[in-house]
Structures are given as structure tokens and as C-alpha cells.
Amino acid sequence: MRDGVRLLLPLLLLGLGACATPVAPTGGPADTTPPSLVSTDPADGSTNVTERTIRLTFSERLAATAANAVTVTPASDTPPEVRVRGREVDVTLPSLRDSTTYVITVGTALADQRSVALRAPITVAFATGDAIDRGQIVGLVREPERGASAGGFAVWAYALPDTLAPPDPRTVTPDYRTETGTDGAFRLEYLRPGRYAVAAVQDRNRNGRADAGERFAASPTPFLVASADSSAPPTPATFWTTVLDTIPPVAQRLRPISDRRLALRFSEPVQLRDAAAFSDAMVVTDSTSGAERAVSWYQPAGSAFEVVAEADAALPEARLVVTYTPPETPALADSAGLGPEAFRLSTTPPARADTVAARVDAFLPVSSDSLTSLRPGQRPGVRFTSPPGARLDGVRLLAGGTPLPVGFESTDGVTFRPDSTTALPAAFTLSVEVGPDSVRTRGYRVPDARDLGAILGQVTADAPVMVEVRPESGAPLLVRADADGSFLADGLLPGPYTLRIWADRDGDARWTGGRLAPYRAAEPLYFSPQPVQVRARWETEIDPVTL
Structure with missing residues (x-):
């Protein structure tokens, strides 16, 4: 009997080992390193390739969904077969064209088994002829409100013969494709030299089309040129994202x-x-x-x-x-x-009695300071949680403790500011009755001109120029430059400011994004690379800007 147990135990252990499922080990520091490409077969940049299967080997085991991150250019009617096995990705093409450069792009959706994804796409190319295309187009996709990088955008290029206008990305399949990395940068490589229409789209459903409601960025010019001249690195083109809103609120x-x-x-x-x-x-x-x-x-x-x-x-x-x-x-x-x-x-309203009582929500502009400095033209205010009704009679503007005869006006029914005809004193207080024997107050001061500074500069553009001067907190100041592009933003409180400058081609005093079809470029846009520091009684001049 003991001999039988001795024989059975190794068999049981062997069976348990065969049934075990390999999993990533737990514990230890978090894995934040994305997989990297170790090798390709055939090698990247190879020519005269006849094998239809391309093997990509990565530094670690990949998630099963990695296959969805692979695209091949030029596209064919029959999509390639993509298989993921451990660290390897096999891409099998249905057929090979003669004298053609093939580009395999691995997008940022590729991740390892711990879900750590690529930070930038990987591009691999090979040719079936004697030479491989070497054209490049590089760019940067940014969002227009803060200038932040826009990662995860699909970037599509369409070969553009001289006689054709830019195609419609909503219906036309791109000739080449890549993605933006987390830094918003992209590089289209191994292009046949020539002209290309380029578009960036937040292609959430990965259908290779620009769908309604998806954010996109039109090229700054109708076409970009892919050059194979390695002695002159291509200049990055900046794309600004937008969304075409033609649907009114319902x-x-x-x-x-x-x-x-x-x-x-x-x-x-x-x-x-x-x-x-x-x-x-x-x-x-x-x-x-x-x-x-x-x-x-x-x-x-x-x-x-x-x-x-x-x-x-x-x-x-x-x-x-x-x-x-x-x-x-x-x-x-x-x-x-x-x-x-x-x-x-x-x-149908309920019988439930209304118990809402208007309360003071905030003094405006919102500030943690008990004394708020206003820039020239800025109006103070008080915001209620609901229409104040008779409680508005308890709002007073005091100068030296004496109430001033002031009317208050509102655009949203809950925010009230002194009417625009009221001249504000140099120092005053807004007081609001919040109870029988209780008030809330906020002190304000209108700085003397000697306490203020200015920003000036010169902008070269093909249209009237708008300059948005943004403080660290509070509403921005909007200035229209003179006809020669010079501007002066004065009456600024000391502190750092960010400048957002654009060519107002449509004259609406708002930045307008581009359009994919029919093509229209976004209005040229610029952000100051560093905050501009304003000092009292000082005009700070920025470097010339060309849009």
C-alpha cells in the first residue's frame, strides 16, 4: 500500500503542474515600464522580402488584445492575420505587391500582461523591391484651450496628386497611418515622397474614419510634403484639436x-x-x-x-x-x-411644499483673500444658490461704511453685480444680510495705476490678431491688436500671465478650429512658452510672434 502511495504522489504533482495557469507574479514595486521591441524578422528596413509573415518580438509577454493595436499599410481588401503568442506578434499578409514598401504600425493600445501600454507607436517597414520609401512627415497635436499635448489621436495621411483637393476622412481610407504618443507627437515614416493631406482624429471606435462627435485636428495647410532628404530634418507641423458642433442643445x-x-x-x-x-x-x-x-x-x-x-x-x-x-x-x-x-x-408638480431658501454661494471674483484687488473694468459680485428675491435688498455696496446708491443686475438669475453705470470707489465693501443680526462681507480695492503693469508685443499674421491674457486665477483679458499687429494689454495686476494669441480670420473674436471636409485650416494659434511676469509700473515686452 505504501508503495502505491509513493507512485501516486509524483503523478498527482505532475498533473497539478500541468493544470496550472501562468500568471504575472504579485507583490513588489508596480510595473510601469511598457514593452519594447527587441527584434523583427525580417529585419526592419529589409528589401526584396518574399515572406508574407512578419514576426515582432517584444521584451515581455503581451496582453491578448495586442493584436488590435496592429495596422498595416498599404491596406488590402483582406485584412492581415495577427496572432499574439507570449512575447511574439506574427503578422501574416494575404499577399505581397511587387516593388512596394509595407509599413507595420503598432499603436499605443498594445500593452503587456500588467496592462502597461506603449507611450508612443512603433513603426516597422520592409520592401518587396530593391529600395524602401524614406519619406517622412512629423507633427504635434495639441488641444487649443491650454496648449496641452493630445495623445492617443490617430494620424492619417492621404497621397495627394496635384489635381485633387484633400479627401474626406469620413469616407476615404488613408494611405498611411500612425498615432500620437503621450506627448502629442507623431511621425509618419516610410512614405513615398510627395504631397499628402494629413488629419488627426480621436478614432475611438478604431474604424479608420472620422465620425460625428469625434475630436479632430485639420492640417495647418492643405497638404504637407514627405521628403526623403535625410540632410534636412522635417519641420514639425502643429495640429490643433476641435470638434465640429452643428447640433443645438436639445x-x-x-x-x-x-x-x-x-x-x-x-x-x-x-x-x-x-x-x-x-x-x-x-x-x-x-x-x-x-x-x-x-x-x-x-x-x-x-x-x-x-x-x-x-x-x-x-x-x-x-x-x-x-x-x-x-x-x-x-x-x-x-x-x-x-x-x-x-x-x-x-x-405635473407634486404637492410637496417648496423649502428652498436663497443663500449666499460666493463673492466674485472667487478668492480666498478677505481683500480682493480688481483690475480696471472688472466688476465685483455676489452669487446666490437661487434667485434672492427680496433678499437682494440686503446687498449693499459700502464706501467708508456708508451705503452707496447702487443698482444690481444679473444675466443668470443668481449672480448679481453693480450695474455698469456705477463708478466704483477706490476701496469698498460688498455686504449681504444673511440673518436678522448677521452679515457676510468682502472687501475690494481698485488699484491705482501706479500699482499696475502691462504686456506689449508685436504679432505678424495674415488676419486681425486677438490676444488673450490669462492670469493664474480669474477671467482672462481679451485684447484686439492694432492693424500692424502691435498690442498693449495694460491695467494688469502684478503676477504671472499666460498669453494665448490667434489670427482671427473670421472676425468673431473667438478662436475657430478647422474642418476636415470641405477642408479649412484652424485659425493659427500660439501659446507663450513660459508665463509672462508683470510688475507694477512696468511694461513687459514679449519676443515677436509669427502666426
């Missing part, structure tokens, strides 16, 4: 909050630009009696998708119908300035 749902409040939700973030005009465009009708109900609309702070209606009196427990007729100028709009189309929604 009113999706009207929901009751209480017997005096209704919330209206839109399909995308909106801004209530003119609460009074929006209220005039909205008609709230009691379906039982047909009577109109007096309501005012406002947008609470932080409520990007919703606006709220407040009724003067309790609403009846009957179906209410809200009808909107768009005014000529949108009183509510999305980030592209588009207002909603006409709509009609309904709901």
Missing part, C-alpha cells in the same frame, strides 16, 4: 422639484446668457384652466445641464405645459453659441 426632460420649482435638462452643457429674455421665451401654461403661470428661470452654480424655473406662487397639481419659442439672439446656448430649437414639454 431639451430632454422637464421634472418637478417642488410645488414652486421645475428643472429643465438639456442634452449638453449650456449657459444661461440672459435670464430675462429666456423667461420671456418660455410660456408655462396650466392645462386645466389654460392660464399662464408666472415663473422666472435661473441657472444654479455648477448646474451645467439644467436650468430651473421658480414660480411666484404654488403651482397647481395639474399638468403644466412649457412651450419655448427661440428668440432672435439665443438667451441660452451651448459652447458653440447654438441655442435650442422650439420645444414643448410637460410635467
Whole structure:
């Protein structure tokens, strides 16, 4: 019996070993190193290749999804077969064309078994003829609000004969493709020398097409030239991302909050630009009696998708119908300035009594300091959580402790600032009654000209120039340069500022992104590489800028 157990034990251990599933070891420091390409067979850059299977060997075992990161140019009607086995990726082409350069691109979706992905794409090429194409196009894709790098964008190149306009990336398959790395940079390699239309697209579904709603970046010029001249490295082209928004916000749902409040939700973030005009465009009708109900609309702070209606009196427990007729100028709009189309929604308010009381949300501009310095033209304000009603009478502007006769105005129904005709004293206080014997205050000062500085510069562009001067916190200052491109941004508080400068080709005083089809370049854009330091009683001049 003991001899039988001795014989059985090794067999059991052998069986357990055969059934074990290899897994990455746990413990130790986190793995942050992406896999690297160790070798290729045939070697990268080989010519006269006849073997249809290309083997890529990496430094570590790969995730099974690595196959989805591989693309081959030129594309064929039958896609290549991609197999991942441990550290190896085999790419088998259905056939080979004569005298053709093939480019295999491994995108940043390739990751190891710990899900550590490539930081930049890998490109491997071989040729079936005696020579391999050596053309290159390099570039950088950036986002236009802060100038940050835009990683993970697909970059597509389309061979462009002299007689053709740039193709439509929504319908045409690219001739070459790569991706941006985490730094936003890309390099299209092994191109046949010539002209190419180039587009960058955030191709989320990886279908090789520019779909509606996907961010994209048009080339700064209708075409870029791929040159094989290794003595003159190509100059990187800068692409600015945008999204083409032609769809206005849609009113999706009207929901009751209480017997005096209704919330209206839109399909995308909106801004209530003119609460009074929006209220005039909205008609709230009691379906039982047909009577109109007096309501005012406002947008609470932080409520990007919703606006709220407040009724003067309790609403009846009957179906209410809200009808909107768009005014000529949108009183509510999305980030592209588009207002909603006409709509009609309904709901039934509950019997639940309204208990919302307006509270002070913040003094403006928002600051942690008890004394806030205002730049010239900047207006202070106070923001409530809901329309203050009679509580607005408790808001006072005090100079030396004496109330000044000031009216307050609002665009969103909850934020109130001294009207534009009020001349602000050099030092004053905003005071708000928050209880029978309680007030909240914020001190302000309008700096003397001797406490302020300026930024000046010269910009060369093919259109009128706009200069956006951005402080570390608070709203930016927008300046239009003179006809010769010179600008002066004065009245600035001391401190660091970032400059965002663009050629305003369409004259709307806003930066406008490009278009893929029909092609239109984005307005040329520039960010100051370092913050510009402003000092009191000093004009700081920046280096000349060419857009």
C-alpha cells in the first residue's frame, strides 16, 4: 500500500503542474515600464522580402488584445492575420505587391500582461523591391484651450496628386497611418515622397474614419510634403484639436422639484446668457384652466445641464405645459453659441411644499483673500444658490461704511453685480444680510495705476490678431491688436500671465478650429512658452510672434 502511495504522489504533482495557469507574479514595486521591441524578422528596413509573415518580438509577454493595436499599410481588401503568442506578434499578409514598401504600425493600445501600454507607436517597414520609401512627415497635436499635448489621436495621411483637393476622412481610407504618443507627437515614416493631406482624429471606435462627435485636428495647410532628404530634418507641423458642433442643445426632460420649482435638462452643457429674455421665451401654461403661470428661470452654480424655473406662487397639481419659442439672439446656448430649437414639454408638480431658501454661494471674483484687488473694468459680485428675491435688498455696496446708491443686475438669475453705470470707489465693501443680526462681507480695492503693469508685443499674421491674457486665477483679458499687429494689454495686476494669441480670420473674436471636409485650416494659434511676469509700473515686452 505504501508503495502505491509513493507512485501516486509524483503523478498527482505532475498533473497539478500541468493544470496550472501562468500568471504575472504579485507583490513588489508596480510595473510601469511598457514593452519594447527587441527584434523583427525580417529585419526592419529589409528589401526584396518574399515572406508574407512578419514576426515582432517584444521584451515581455503581451496582453491578448495586442493584436488590435496592429495596422498595416498599404491596406488590402483582406485584412492581415495577427496572432499574439507570449512575447511574439506574427503578422501574416494575404499577399505581397511587387516593388512596394509595407509599413507595420503598432499603436499605443498594445500593452503587456500588467496592462502597461506603449507611450508612443512603433513603426516597422520592409520592401518587396530593391529600395524602401524614406519619406517622412512629423507633427504635434495639441488641444487649443491650454496648449496641452493630445495623445492617443490617430494620424492619417492621404497621397495627394496635384489635381485633387484633400479627401474626406469620413469616407476615404488613408494611405498611411500612425498615432500620437503621450506627448502629442507623431511621425509618419516610410512614405513615398510627395504631397499628402494629413488629419488627426480621436478614432475611438478604431474604424479608420472620422465620425460625428469625434475630436479632430485639420492640417495647418492643405497638404504637407514627405521628403526623403535625410540632410534636412522635417519641420514639425502643429495640429490643433476641435470638434465640429452643428447640433443645438436639445431639451430632454422637464421634472418637478417642488410645488414652486421645475428643472429643465438639456442634452449638453449650456449657459444661461440672459435670464430675462429666456423667461420671456418660455410660456408655462396650466392645462386645466389654460392660464399662464408666472415663473422666472435661473441657472444654479455648477448646474451645467439644467436650468430651473421658480414660480411666484404654488403651482397647481395639474399638468403644466412649457412651450419655448427661440428668440432672435439665443438667451441660452451651448459652447458653440447654438441655442435650442422650439420645444414643448410637460410635467405635473407634486404637492410637496417648496423649502428652498436663497443663500449666499460666493463673492466674485472667487478668492480666498478677505481683500480682493480688481483690475480696471472688472466688476465685483455676489452669487446666490437661487434667485434672492427680496433678499437682494440686503446687498449693499459700502464706501467708508456708508451705503452707496447702487443698482444690481444679473444675466443668470443668481449672480448679481453693480450695474455698469456705477463708478466704483477706490476701496469698498460688498455686504449681504444673511440673518436678522448677521452679515457676510468682502472687501475690494481698485488699484491705482501706479500699482499696475502691462504686456506689449508685436504679432505678424495674415488676419486681425486677438490676444488673450490669462492670469493664474480669474477671467482672462481679451485684447484686439492694432492693424500692424502691435498690442498693449495694460491695467494688469502684478503676477504671472499666460498669453494665448490667434489670427482671427473670421472676425468673431473667438478662436475657430478647422474642418476636415470641405477642408479649412484652424485659425493659427500660439501659446507663450513660459508665463509672462508683470510688475507694477512696468511694461513687459514679449519676443515677436509669427502666426
